[in-house]
Amino acid sequence: MKLSEGVEWGLHCASVLAGLPPGATLPTRSLAELHGLSETYLSKHLQALTNARIIESVPGPRGGYRLMRSPEEITLLEIVEAIDGREPLFRCTEIRQRGPLARGPQAYRRPCGIHVAMARAEQAWREALHSQTLADIVAHYVQDVDLQQRQRQEQWVAGRMRRASWQP
């Protein structure tokens, strides 16, 4: 089992968008080029983030993507679920209800113990993701990466971003 590679892409792209001035956008092309990714495939994942109301798209020339909310209000869980889906990691198929000893459905009203145990672990994972926001990622980035490299990226992005014609 593994998470979709698109989760990594989405997280990095969202972090970059978090660094833009308010209202400004960055097109898929630039996001893909910055990270050395396939532009068309990244587009697919950005669509998922758009459908999840995490980023929003501005169509047409001078268009692109931007965050729909402030980085403090976007949790990592949202991004992971938007791209990788909201289905649980562990899916109980109720095999206890199969086989020669199976009873009727009314005998299985209480949840399967294995299902409960796996759901408990999954809940811990989701809570850990929910407790971290894009702002934390950005803060870590600012603290961890040297100033020169940050400025290089800032300039590179500034040269390709599109300023909002109308402020939201």
Next chain:
Amino acid sequence: MKLSEGVEWGLHCASVLAGLPPGATLPTRSLAELHGLSETYLSKHLQALTNARIIESVPGPRGGYRLMRSPEEITLLEIVEAIDGREPLFRCTEIRQRGPLARGPQAYRRPCGIHVAMARAEQAWREALHSQTLADIVAHYVQDVDLQQRQRQEQWVAGRMRRASWQP
């Protein structure tokens, strides 16, 4: 993303094996029949559990599988990792090192912030799985399922299990 269906199978089968008398075994055929599963495919997952030293196999007629340790010493994490693999859920492919702004490898000695955040959540998941053992599952089962159904399964299993010819 989803966990392998075999994880569910392995957990249920391990729970059944936990209820056997010391040294007794149960063959793949019976485990598969009890849960209504494909015998041959279940065999594949039981092999994985065997390679992980969680269960052990007794070959030949009157052979089968049994736990290699007591249920208290077998964590759910072990079973999940044995069947689904030990690779991390989130694999950082270091896309920060790609693209036009990439520096040499020495500039990326500190781990990626996104990688750290995802690993933190994954660690919470693994710890939750590590803190629960097969004994907990069995205890939940005893407390949750009515006596009659438990006795039915006990009898069914007793009629197909093989007692150890030599005690370990």
Next chain:
DNA sequence: GGATGAATACTCGGATATTTATTGTCCGAGTCATCCTGG
């Protein structure tokens, strides 16, 4: 009758197909900026 041997039936083990999900690509719909034309 007891012991020995080969045959046998049943088990696990790994190598091999099939299906599903993920990854990757393409072309069309929509939109804003630009350019040209006319007043």
Next chain:
DNA sequence: CCAGGATGACTCGGACAATAAATATCCGAGTATTCATCC
């Protein structure tokens, strides 16, 4: 010189292939049992 409109280029959006992984299956290797035979 200014306003208006058609043009055009660039963007996102969803439908369409290629690849990788999970699912499912089959046949071979090994072993304790069992039965027949011989002493």
